[in-house]
Amino acid sequence: MAVVTRFAPSPTGYLHIGGARTALYSWLFARQQGGKFVLRIEDTDRERSTGESVQAIFDGMNWLGLAHDEGPFFQTQRFDRYKEIVQQLLDAGHAYYCYCSKEELDALREQQWANKEKPRYNGKCRDSAEVREGVEPVVRFRNPLEGNVVWQDAIRGEISISNGELDDLIIARADGTPTYNLTVVVDDIDMGMTHVVRGDDHINNTPRQINIYKALGAEPPVFGHVPMILGEDGSRLSKRHGAVGVMQYRDDGYLPEAVLNYLVRLGWSHGDQELFSIDQMIELFRLENVNKAPSTFNTEKLQWINQQYIKSVPVERLIEALTWHLEQAGIDANNGPSLEALLPELRERANTLVVLAEACRMFYQDFESFNEGAAKKHLKVSSAEALELVKTKLAALDNWEAEALQQAVHDTAEALEVGMGKVGMPLRVAVSGTGQSPSIDFTLAMLGRERTLARIDQALAYVAQRAEQAR
């Protein structure tokens, strides 16, 4: 039978990192098995579901490249189908009407809690529903009283829960709308789901759902419950931890392939391997190798992985991803050297695209002032001689190429009988403004003659001003 998996978030917020990992695992499994990956939006809670959240989920999945084969399906568009199933369960005696009020139920829960019992519905309407005029009843599922529900979890192994722990859950609200545990089962049956990979907060729902499958005469799918992801401080991931929506990682300069690689390794591994291409993930991923314990998110490792990708991804791909950041930073990449020429050097020294975009800035924009620390250290009054001489030598060059440029700097140091640092660093600060750049020959070559000479003049003016002040 062909494998079908799904990702079924409820649109009550952005796509967070834990959901993204669950989606990735589900997607990888489907791809590996040559199956289908379905996207379903579980929006039956109309109070909390929003259109923005739906869009945020689409954006996140799209950015990560986790394409679905079917859907997106919206549960709110399938209410007729759920009603049909509720009626079917009612007719077969697997469900019944319950007239207990919310107040009664609250009181019951409170009492049970006080008695140190597990709060459960007491089954008051299970056998003899006392019809109350003017009260719209809810529909409850008639859960078996005896026995255990046992399943082989693809990640956790065998899990067993006694039916005695379960109560008769509500499958349709008083207003007739269906609830989660029903819709999820109906959808997974209708959509032919063979494997359900989801967060382990659903472990406790699984036995209830299995009972519904049985009542409907359907075979339950294979379940795999993935552990949650904890925030950096070891507590539950929340907004407090900053970047929790996946799109935030784009904004912060991460490549989606790096995020995916980080995510796949968070809770899963293949020996000592750290870096996986998408194809390798698809080939090597195994649900049974997913860890059972929750894992803690670690930005430093994500950054390291991101850096590995920035260094190794094809340059066209890097440009594609970087373009958005250049725009955000207000940098016009047409106003200078080609990114194809520039990036091979710059990519070695950036761990995010934000940092990379900033490193590009000096090649496309002039600056008004020098970094204070760098200028103080390297644009000294005594640096003027070296700057003057190197400017003269550079200006005299016929061809503006790395080798000749390097030679000019070298000759200057030799002529003045000083170390390379005495010439290179003032020059670097002069052209970059910050004191940080790739090798000086490459930097000058990319910058071009005109900009280089103009910036040396700017630095000379600064030094002169400094000399003036010193007097």
Next chain:
RNA sequence: GUCCCGUUCGUCUAGAGGCCUAGGACUCCAGGUUUUCAUCCUGGCAACAGGGGUUCGACUCCCCUACGGGACGCCA
């Protein structure tokens, strides 16, 4: 409280009874390369939650305890 699940360096993890003097990666520290920054290279610090069993032998199997998490909604 009840039930379910989990527990190897600070973090992500390897480990399927002898291969473990517990390996790799990130971070950190110390060196080296680099005129800067970064990359890169070398080396170092650092863990089997605790207690009982089972076994010739336990990180690996079983039990208990502790700790952590989850669930217990007319939320999903």
